[in-house]
Amino acid sequence: VNRGHHAASNRLERENESELDLQLIARAQTGDEGAFRLLVERHQRRVFAIALGLVRDEQDAREIAQEAFLRVHKGMGTFHGGSSFFTWLYRIVTNLSIDLMRKPSRREAELHFALEVDDAESMLLPCSPEADPYDAVHRGQLSQRIQGALDALPPYHRGVILMREVEGLSYEEMAEVMQVSKGTIMSRLFHARKKLQRALADCHDEECVGAKSA
Amino acid sequence: LSDDAQLLLSRYVDGELSAAEAEGFRARLAADAALCRQARSLERLGLLLRAWAGEAQARCGDLVEPTLERVRTAQA
Numbered sequence: 001v002n003r004g005h006h007a008a009s010n011r012l013e014r015e016n017e018s019e020l021d022l023q024l025i026a027r028a029q030t031g032d033e034g035a036f037r038l039l040v041e042r043h044q045r046r047v048f049a050i051a052l053g054l055v056r057d058e059q060d061a062r063e064i065a066q067e068a069f070l071r072v073h074k075g076m077g078t079f080h081g082g083s084s085f086f087t088w089l090y091r092i093v094t095n096l097s098i099d100l101m102r103k104p105s106r107r108e109a110e111l112h113f114a115l116e117v118d119d120a121e122s123m124l125l126p127c128s129p130e131a132d133p134y135d136a137v138h139r140g141q142l143s144q145r146i147q148g149a150l151d152a153l154p155p156y157h158r159g160v161i162l163m164r165e166v167e168g169l170s171y172e173e174m175a176e177v178m179q180v181s182k183g184t185i186m187s188r189l190f191h192a193r194k195k196l197q198r199a200l201a202d203c204h205d206e207e208c209v210g211a212k213s214a
Numbered sequence: 215l216s217d218d219a220q221l222l223l224s225r226y227v228d229g230e231l232s233a234a235e236a237e238g239f240r241a242r243l244a245a246d247a248a249l250c251r252q253a254r255s256l257e258r259l260g261l262l263l264r265a266w267a268g269e270a271q272a273r274c275g276d277l278v279e280p281t282l283e284r285v286r287t288a289q290a
Contacts, residue, residue, distance in 0.1 A: 033282070040278050045271035052270050062277060069281045070288060146266040164228060165260045166267040171230055189228075190221055196259055203262060 014086070014168065017042075021085035029076050040069050043086065046167065047093055053162040054097035054155050064100065068092045083176060086167075091177045094159055101155055142203065149199035157192035164189055215252055223249060227256050 021042070027035035047068060051061035071092050072079075079088060150158050156178070163169045163177065171182045178185065215223075225231050226239045243250055 036285070037278055037282060040281050044277040044281075045274045048274035048277065049267045049270040052273075053267075058273060062275065065274075065277055066281045066284060069277070070284050073285050074288070142262065143266060143269050146262055150266070161263065162267065165263040171228070186221065186224065190217075190224055193224065193256060193259060194220075196263075197255055200259065200262060203258070 014084075018084045018086065022081055025076060025079060025081075025085060028073075029079075036073060039072070039085075043089060044069075047089065049166065050090060050159070050162055051093050051097055053150060053158050054094070055100055056151055060100060064093060064096045067096055071096075084173075087169075087173050087176055090163065090167075090169075091179070094177055097155070097159075145200065145203065149196050152199060153192055153195055157188055157195070160185060160188040161192040161196065215248055219249060220252065223253055223256065227253060227260075 021039065024035045024039045024042075028039065044065060047065045048061050051064040051068075052058060055061055055064065068089060072089060079085075150162075153161070159178065160174055163174050169177065171185045174185045175182045222231075222239065226236060226243075231239060243253060
Protein backbone atom coordinates (compact mmCIF):
# COMPACT_ATOMS: atom_id res chain seq x y z
CA VAL A 1 0.00 0.00 0.00
CA ASN A 2 1.66 3.13 -1.17
CA ARG A 3 -1.08 5.54 -1.97
CA GLY A 4 0.69 8.51 -0.45
CA HIS A 5 3.17 8.43 -3.33
CA HIS A 6 0.40 7.93 -5.87
CA ALA A 7 -1.37 11.01 -4.56
CA ALA A 8 1.84 13.00 -4.59
CA SER A 9 2.75 12.07 -8.17
CA ASN A 10 -0.81 12.75 -9.28
CA ARG A 11 -0.59 16.20 -7.69
CA LEU A 12 2.69 16.92 -9.47
CA GLU A 13 1.19 15.78 -12.77
CA ARG A 14 -1.79 18.05 -12.23
CA GLU A 15 0.44 20.99 -11.37
CA ASN A 16 2.11 20.57 -14.76
CA GLU A 17 -1.27 20.25 -16.45
CA SER A 18 -2.48 23.30 -14.59
CA GLU A 19 0.41 25.35 -15.90
CA LEU A 20 -0.48 24.41 -19.48
CA ASP A 21 -4.16 25.20 -18.79
CA LEU A 22 -3.21 28.69 -17.61
CA GLN A 23 -1.22 29.28 -20.79
CA LEU A 24 -4.17 28.12 -22.90
CA ILE A 25 -6.60 30.32 -20.99
CA ALA A 26 -4.33 33.33 -21.43
CA ARG A 27 -4.35 32.69 -25.19
CA ALA A 28 -8.09 32.00 -25.27
CA GLN A 29 -8.74 35.27 -23.41
CA THR A 30 -7.24 37.09 -26.37
CA GLY A 31 -9.74 35.38 -28.69
CA ASP A 32 -7.59 32.43 -29.78
CA GLU A 33 -10.24 29.80 -30.61
CA GLY A 34 -7.56 27.15 -31.14
CA ALA A 35 -6.47 27.54 -27.53
CA PHE A 36 -10.02 27.16 -26.28
CA ARG A 37 -10.46 24.13 -28.50
CA LEU A 38 -7.39 22.57 -26.88
CA LEU A 39 -8.83 23.22 -23.42
CA VAL A 40 -12.03 21.40 -24.36
CA GLU A 41 -10.08 18.55 -25.94
CA ARG A 42 -7.90 18.17 -22.86
CA HIS A 43 -10.75 18.08 -20.34
CA GLN A 44 -13.85 16.82 -22.15
CA ARG A 45 -13.54 13.15 -21.20
CA ARG A 46 -12.81 13.75 -17.56
CA VAL A 47 -15.58 16.33 -17.26
CA PHE A 48 -17.98 13.92 -18.94
CA ALA A 49 -17.04 11.09 -16.55
CA ILE A 50 -17.51 13.27 -13.46
CA ALA A 51 -20.87 14.53 -14.77
CA LEU A 52 -21.90 10.97 -15.64
CA GLY A 53 -20.98 9.83 -12.15
CA LEU A 54 -23.21 12.55 -10.73
CA VAL A 55 -26.25 12.51 -13.01
CA ARG A 56 -26.00 8.90 -14.28
CA ASP A 57 -27.34 9.69 -17.74
CA GLU A 58 -24.95 9.91 -20.70
CA GLN A 59 -26.95 12.47 -22.65
CA ASP A 60 -27.36 14.68 -19.58
CA ALA A 61 -23.63 14.31 -18.86
CA ARG A 62 -22.74 15.45 -22.41
CA GLU A 63 -25.13 18.37 -22.09
CA ILE A 64 -23.60 19.37 -18.74
CA ALA A 65 -20.06 19.08 -20.10
CA GLN A 66 -20.86 21.32 -23.07
CA GLU A 67 -22.70 23.85 -20.89
CA ALA A 68 -19.75 23.87 -18.46
CA PHE A 69 -17.30 24.70 -21.25
CA LEU A 70 -19.65 27.39 -22.54
CA ARG A 71 -19.69 28.96 -19.06
CA VAL A 72 -15.93 28.73 -18.93
CA HIS A 73 -15.77 30.62 -22.21
CA LYS A 74 -18.20 33.27 -20.95
CA GLY A 75 -16.40 33.65 -17.63
CA MET A 76 -12.86 33.45 -18.92
CA GLY A 77 -12.37 37.20 -18.63
CA THR A 78 -12.92 37.01 -14.88
CA PHE A 79 -10.59 34.04 -14.34
CA HIS A 80 -7.29 35.22 -12.93
CA GLY A 81 -5.82 31.89 -11.87
CA GLY A 82 -6.61 32.28 -8.17
CA SER A 83 -7.72 28.66 -8.20
CA SER A 84 -6.62 26.05 -10.70
CA PHE A 85 -8.55 25.78 -13.93
CA PHE A 86 -9.82 22.27 -13.24
CA THR A 87 -11.06 23.24 -9.77
CA TRP A 88 -13.02 26.05 -11.39
CA LEU A 89 -14.27 23.77 -14.16
CA TYR A 90 -15.32 21.01 -11.75
CA ARG A 91 -17.16 23.49 -9.58
CA ILE A 92 -19.18 24.52 -12.62
CA VAL A 93 -19.84 20.85 -13.50
CA THR A 94 -20.88 20.05 -9.94
CA ASN A 95 -23.23 23.03 -9.75
CA LEU A 96 -24.81 22.23 -13.12
CA SER A 97 -25.29 18.60 -12.08
CA ILE A 98 -26.88 19.60 -8.77
CA ASP A 99 -29.18 22.05 -10.57
CA LEU A 100 -30.29 19.28 -12.92
CA MET A 101 -30.91 16.84 -10.09
CA ARG A 102 -32.96 19.45 -8.22
CA LYS A 103 -35.44 19.73 -11.07
CA PRO A 104 -38.79 18.29 -9.88
CA SER A 105 -39.03 15.66 -12.65
CA ARG A 106 -35.47 14.60 -11.95
CA ARG A 107 -36.08 14.39 -8.19
CA GLU A 108 -38.93 11.96 -8.77
CA ALA A 109 -36.71 9.87 -11.03
CA GLU A 110 -33.94 9.90 -8.40
CA LEU A 111 -36.34 8.76 -5.70
CA HIS A 112 -37.74 6.03 -7.91
CA PHE A 113 -34.24 4.89 -8.78
CA ALA A 114 -33.09 5.00 -5.14
CA LEU A 115 -35.95 2.68 -4.19
CA GLU A 116 -35.01 0.31 -7.00
CA VAL A 117 -31.36 0.08 -5.97
CA ASP A 118 -31.92 0.25 -2.22
CA ASP A 119 -30.43 -3.19 -1.81
CA ALA A 120 -27.49 -2.67 -4.13
CA GLU A 121 -25.68 -5.83 -3.09
CA SER A 122 -28.51 -8.10 -4.10
CA MET A 123 -28.81 -6.66 -7.61
CA LEU A 124 -25.16 -6.99 -8.45
CA LEU A 125 -23.80 -9.75 -10.59
CA PRO A 126 -21.15 -12.10 -9.21
CA CYS A 127 -17.54 -11.43 -10.06
CA SER A 128 -14.25 -13.16 -9.44
CA PRO A 129 -12.12 -11.69 -6.64
CA GLU A 130 -8.99 -12.95 -8.40
CA ALA A 131 -9.67 -11.00 -11.56
CA ASP A 132 -7.48 -8.00 -12.35
CA PRO A 133 -9.87 -5.06 -12.10
CA TYR A 134 -8.62 -3.34 -15.24
CA ASP A 135 -8.90 -6.48 -17.38
CA ALA A 136 -12.29 -7.28 -15.98
CA VAL A 137 -13.67 -3.81 -16.57
CA HIS A 138 -12.29 -3.74 -20.09
CA ARG A 139 -14.13 -6.99 -20.71
CA GLY A 140 -17.24 -5.30 -19.43
CA GLN A 141 -17.69 -7.70 -16.53
CA LEU A 142 -17.36 -5.28 -13.68
CA SER A 143 -18.54 -2.05 -15.20
CA GLN A 144 -22.22 -2.63 -14.48
CA ARG A 145 -21.47 -3.67 -10.92
CA ILE A 146 -19.45 -0.54 -10.26
CA GLN A 147 -22.07 1.62 -11.94
CA GLY A 148 -24.76 -0.01 -9.79
CA ALA A 149 -22.77 0.57 -6.62
CA LEU A 150 -22.14 4.21 -7.55
CA ASP A 151 -25.79 4.70 -8.45
CA ALA A 152 -26.80 3.58 -4.97
CA LEU A 153 -24.81 6.44 -3.41
CA PRO A 154 -26.26 9.91 -2.83
CA PRO A 155 -24.96 12.35 -5.48
CA TYR A 156 -22.68 14.22 -3.05
CA HIS A 157 -21.01 10.91 -2.11
CA ARG A 158 -20.60 9.97 -5.79
CA GLY A 159 -19.05 13.33 -6.55
CA VAL A 160 -16.50 13.25 -3.78
CA ILE A 161 -15.37 9.66 -4.31
CA LEU A 162 -14.91 10.18 -8.05
CA MET A 163 -13.05 13.46 -7.65
CA ARG A 164 -10.74 11.83 -5.13
CA GLU A 165 -10.17 8.40 -6.68
CA VAL A 166 -10.33 9.30 -10.36
CA GLU A 167 -8.99 12.84 -10.46
CA GLY A 168 -6.85 12.76 -7.33
CA LEU A 169 -8.16 16.05 -5.97
CA SER A 170 -6.97 16.95 -2.47
CA TYR A 171 -9.46 17.50 0.37
CA GLU A 172 -8.87 21.21 0.08
CA GLU A 173 -9.57 21.23 -3.66
CA MET A 174 -12.72 19.16 -3.21
CA ALA A 175 -13.88 21.48 -0.44
CA GLU A 176 -13.44 24.38 -2.85
CA VAL A 177 -15.26 22.59 -5.68
CA MET A 178 -18.19 21.50 -3.50
CA GLN A 179 -18.13 24.63 -1.34
CA VAL A 180 -18.16 22.73 1.94
CA SER A 181 -15.61 22.28 4.73
CA LYS A 182 -12.72 19.81 4.61
CA GLY A 183 -14.38 17.98 7.51
CA THR A 184 -17.48 17.47 5.38
CA ILE A 185 -15.35 16.16 2.54
CA MET A 186 -13.65 13.66 4.89
CA SER A 187 -16.98 12.51 6.23
CA ARG A 188 -18.49 12.09 2.75
CA LEU A 189 -15.43 10.18 1.54
CA PHE A 190 -15.52 7.93 4.58
CA HIS A 191 -19.18 7.02 4.09
CA ALA A 192 -18.90 6.68 0.31
CA ARG A 193 -15.97 4.28 0.66
CA LYS A 194 -17.72 2.25 3.34
CA LYS A 195 -20.82 1.82 1.16
CA LEU A 196 -18.81 0.99 -1.96
CA GLN A 197 -16.64 -1.50 -0.08
CA ARG A 198 -19.77 -3.26 1.12
CA ALA A 199 -21.36 -3.27 -2.32
CA LEU A 200 -18.20 -4.45 -4.07
CA ALA A 201 -16.81 -6.57 -1.25
CA ASP A 202 -16.14 -9.70 -3.28
CA CYS A 203 -14.36 -7.62 -5.92
CA HIS A 204 -11.70 -6.14 -3.68
CA ASP A 205 -11.14 -8.37 -0.66
CA GLU A 206 -7.55 -9.54 -0.56
CA GLU A 207 -5.39 -11.25 1.97
CA CYS A 208 -2.73 -8.99 3.39
CA VAL A 209 0.55 -10.83 3.42
CA GLY A 210 3.29 -9.80 5.82
CA ALA A 211 1.25 -8.10 8.53
CA LYS A 212 0.85 -9.66 11.94
CA SER A 213 -2.55 -11.14 12.73
CA ALA A 214 -4.78 -8.86 14.77
CA LEU B 215 -11.71 -1.29 12.88
CA SER B 216 -12.87 1.80 14.71
CA ASP B 217 -14.19 4.77 12.74
CA ASP B 218 -11.22 6.80 13.97
CA ALA B 219 -8.74 4.23 12.59
CA GLN B 220 -10.58 4.14 9.27
CA LEU B 221 -10.65 7.94 9.01
CA LEU B 222 -6.93 8.06 9.69
CA LEU B 223 -6.39 5.36 7.09
CA SER B 224 -8.40 7.36 4.56
CA ARG B 225 -6.24 10.41 5.19
CA TYR B 226 -3.15 8.23 4.79
CA VAL B 227 -4.15 6.67 1.48
CA ASP B 228 -5.25 10.09 0.22
CA GLY B 229 -1.83 11.56 1.01
CA GLU B 230 -3.35 13.98 3.51
CA LEU B 231 -1.11 13.14 6.49
CA SER B 232 2.07 15.07 7.25
CA ALA B 233 5.36 13.24 6.63
CA ALA B 234 5.74 12.53 10.36
CA GLU B 235 2.14 11.35 10.70
CA ALA B 236 2.49 9.12 7.63
CA GLU B 237 5.66 7.54 9.00
CA GLY B 238 3.98 6.77 12.30
CA PHE B 239 0.98 5.37 10.49
CA ARG B 240 3.12 3.10 8.30
CA ALA B 241 4.56 1.48 11.44
CA ARG B 242 1.05 0.94 12.74
CA LEU B 243 0.01 -0.51 9.38
CA ALA B 244 2.88 -3.00 9.39
CA ALA B 245 1.83 -4.25 12.82
CA ASP B 246 -1.92 -4.48 12.29
CA ALA B 247 -3.24 -7.07 9.86
CA ALA B 248 -6.83 -5.80 9.98
CA LEU B 249 -5.72 -2.26 9.22
CA CYS B 250 -3.53 -3.52 6.40
CA ARG B 251 -6.40 -5.51 4.90
CA GLN B 252 -8.56 -2.42 4.99
CA ALA B 253 -5.79 -0.42 3.29
CA ARG B 254 -5.54 -3.03 0.53
CA SER B 255 -9.29 -2.99 0.16
CA LEU B 256 -9.30 0.82 -0.24
CA GLU B 257 -6.49 0.58 -2.76
CA ARG B 258 -8.40 -1.95 -4.80
CA LEU B 259 -11.56 0.12 -4.60
CA GLY B 260 -9.59 3.00 -6.11
CA LEU B 261 -8.40 0.74 -8.92
CA LEU B 262 -11.96 -0.36 -9.64
CA LEU B 263 -13.22 3.22 -9.76
CA ARG B 264 -10.40 4.39 -12.02
CA ALA B 265 -11.08 1.44 -14.32
CA TRP B 266 -14.78 2.36 -14.39
CA ALA B 267 -13.92 6.00 -15.12
CA GLY B 268 -11.63 4.96 -17.96
CA GLU B 269 -14.47 3.06 -19.53
CA ALA B 270 -16.93 5.90 -18.91
CA GLN B 271 -14.56 8.41 -20.52
CA ALA B 272 -14.39 6.25 -23.63
CA ARG B 273 -18.16 6.73 -24.04
CA CYS B 274 -17.84 10.51 -24.05
CA GLY B 275 -17.66 10.96 -27.80
CA ASP B 276 -16.38 14.20 -29.29
CA LEU B 277 -17.74 17.27 -27.54
CA VAL B 278 -15.35 19.74 -29.13
CA GLU B 279 -17.33 20.67 -32.25
CA PRO B 280 -20.76 20.87 -30.56
CA THR B 281 -19.21 22.96 -27.78
CA LEU B 282 -17.49 25.35 -30.19
CA GLU B 283 -20.73 25.63 -32.14
CA ARG B 284 -22.51 26.71 -28.95
CA VAL B 285 -19.82 29.25 -28.24
CA ARG B 286 -20.13 30.70 -31.74
CA THR B 287 -23.94 30.85 -31.42
CA ALA B 288 -23.65 32.56 -28.04
CA GLN B 289 -21.22 35.10 -29.50
CA ALA B 290 -23.37 35.82 -32.58
